[in-house]
Amino acid sequence: MSEAVAEPAETPVAVRRHAEEVMGTVFSFDVRGGEPGAVQAALGEAIAELHRVNEVFSTYREDSQVSRLARGELTVEECDPEVAEVLELGAEAERVSDGWFSLRYERRLDPTGIVKGWATERAARRIRAAGASGVSVNGGGDVQLLGSPEAHRPWRVGVSDPLRPGGLAAVVSAAGADELAVATSGTAERGAHIVDPRTGRSAVTDLVAVTVVAPRLTWADCWATAAFAMGSRDGLRWLESLPDVEALLITAGDEVRCTGGLASRLG
Numbered sequence: 001m002s003e004a005v006a007e008p009a010e011t012p013v014a015v016r017r018h019a020e021e022v023m024g025t026v027f028s029f030d031v032r033g034g035e036p037g038a039v040q041a042a043l044g045e046a047i048a049e050l051h052r053v054n055e056v057f058s059t060y061r062e063d064s065q066v067s068r069l070a071r072g073e074l075t076v077e078e079c080d081p082e083v084a085e086v087l088e089l090g091a092e093a094e095r096v097s098d099g100w101f102s103l104r105y106e107r108r109l110d111p112t113g114i115v116k117g118w119a120t121e122r123a124a125r126r127i128r129a130a131g132a133s134g135v136s137v138n139g140g141g142d143v144q145l146l147g148s149p150e151a152h153r154p155w156r157v158g159v160s161d162p163l164r165p166g167g168l169a170a171v172v173s174a175a176g177a178d179e180l181a182v183a184t185s186g187t188a189e190r191g192a193h194i195v196d197p198r199t200g201r202s203a204v205t206d207l208v209a210v211t212v213v214a215p216r217l218t219w220a221d222c223w224a225t226a227a228f229a230m231g232s233r234d235g236l237r238w239l240e241s242l243p244d245v246e247a248l249l250i251t252a253g254d255e256v257r258c259t260g261g262l263a264s265r266l267g
Helices: 036-057 065-070 081-096 112-129 217-230 232-241
Strands: 001-006 015-022 027-032 134-138 142-147 156-160 168-173 177-186 207-214 246-251 256-258
Touching: 001 246, 015 065, 015 177, 027 036, 036 065, 036 081, 036 112, 036 256, 065 081, 065 156, 081 217, 112 134, 112 177, 112 217, 134 246, 142 217, 156 177, 168 207, 168 246, 207 232, 217 232, 217 246, 232 246
Parallel strands: none
Antiparallel strands: 001 156, 015 027, 027 134, 134 142, 142 177, 156 168, 177 207, 207 246, 246 256
16 A cells, blocks of 8 residues: 655645545545646546446456456457457566466456556546646555656655554655656455465465555556565565566565665655
């Protein structure tokens, strides 16, 4: 779980905040600057799009395109174009992670592990393209940051400590980055929900949380999930091999392990 925070502004700018319940979680928007009408319209469009994505991809809705695709009632070509896009991204995540990330659950198509991060990133980019100077979209604890909240003040993201409720394990700074994402996978919020794709059962691992910092939330979310399933030793080694990726891993024994460049992102 992560939360974006900004320090008080020296020069006030327009601030728009909104929380929307969708996809079984809460999406929080913090939007700074830009022409009010254009940015407000883009915010509304981004929110509407999240609901449409939920209708298309929800595995809990029997009539969703993904559910019908899984039952063989639709082909990919008959679905909205976003379905093919997400499946292609998921296949790439499977390839990069050597199968530790999967688009299937109990042998059934289930792109849940990539959709939320992808949808959060898309929402942030839509608003930024409308002229906002800074955008933070938090989708259920995973955050996509674009631009900055104020001149000379970067976005900062607090990473919850999974072993100490209410505490922070780290604070990530987006200083020097026009885009940055922070995603966490673990057991603190939802219990043992991450599946080992090799066995189809809950991942047996020494970890309680993996937080990944990368430019795009689509990938940060996938990599956090895959690394958690791998365990601390293999997960850390794999994350170190990925370009533009830093990570913080916390074990059940309260041991903290980090990628070599993470320190440059803390503050």
